[in-house]
C-alpha cells in the first residue's frame with residue numbers, strides 16, 4: 709500500500725464496473741461513472757438503495773469488485789484515503805463523547821498539517837474562525853459542541869471539513885437536520901467549493917427542492933436500475949422526483 713501525495717490536478721473520480729454490498733446482498737451492481745472535472749454531484753435514491761454504501765467503498769471501509777480511481781490512483785493502492793488527503797468525508801451521524809469548544813473541534817480540520825492533537829498556530833485558528841463564519845456559525849465558536857442542536861453541530865462539521873483541503877468531498881445528507889435558511893446556505897457553500905476551490909463534491913441528499921437552485925453539476929440516481937451521471941437541471945431533478953415518488957420504482 710502506498711500513500712502517494714495527492715495530485716491536485718486530477719481531482720476526479722473514475723468508477724468502472726463497481727459491484728459492492730454486504731454478504732448475500734449486492735446493492736451496487738455494475739456501476740460505471742467518471743467525473744472528468746471538479747463538479748458537484750447530487751446522489752439521490754430511496755432509503756436503503758446503497759448511497760452510503762458507495763461512500764463506504766470510496767473511504768476504503770468495505771470490499772468491492774471493479775475499479776475505482778481517485779485522482780488517477782487505484783483506490784486499492786491507497787491505505788486510508790481520508791487520512792492520506794485524497795478525500796474528506798462527512799458521515800450521516802458523528803458524535804463526540806466529551807465536552808469540547810467548537811473552535812477547538814473546527815481547527816482539527818487542519819490535522820494533516822500538524823497531527824490531530826498537536827498545537828495549532830494562530831493562522832490555524834484564523835482559518836478555523838473564517839471557516840465557521842462561512843457556514844454562518846461564527847457565533848458558536850466558544851460554545852461546547854456537545855450542547856449544540858443537531859443542526860448547529862452539522863454546521864460545525866462542515867466548517868471543520870472545509871479546512872481539510874481534499875480534492876474530493878463526500879457528504880452524507882449534510883442538510884438533514886438544518887432549517888430552510890441553512891439548507892440553502894449549505895448548498896450555496898458546496899457550490900462555492902466547486903466553483904472557487906475546484907473541489908469535487910459528492911453529496912447524498914433527499915433535498916431535491918434545493919438542488920433546483922444549484923448552478924450545475926450532475927445527478928446520480930442510485931435507485932435507477934442502471935444509474936448514470938445526468939446533468940443536474942430542473943428537468944432531470946423533476947424526472948428523478950417523479951421516478952422516486954412512483955410505487956413502481958420501489959419494486960425495481
Ligand SMILES: Nc1ncnc2c1ncn2[C@@H]1O[C@H](COP(=O)(O)OP(=O)(O)OP(=O)(O)O)[C@@H](O)[C@H]1O
Nearest residue numbers: 730731733735753754755756757758759760761762
Ligand atoms: N454492515 C452491514 N451489513 C449488512 N447490511 C447492511 C450493512 N450496512 C448497511 N446495510 C444495509 O444495506 C442497505 C443499504 O444501506 P445504505 O446505508 O447504503 O443505504 P442508503 O441508500 O444510504 O439509505 P438512506 O437514504 O436511508 O441513508 C440497507 O438496507 C442497510 O440496512
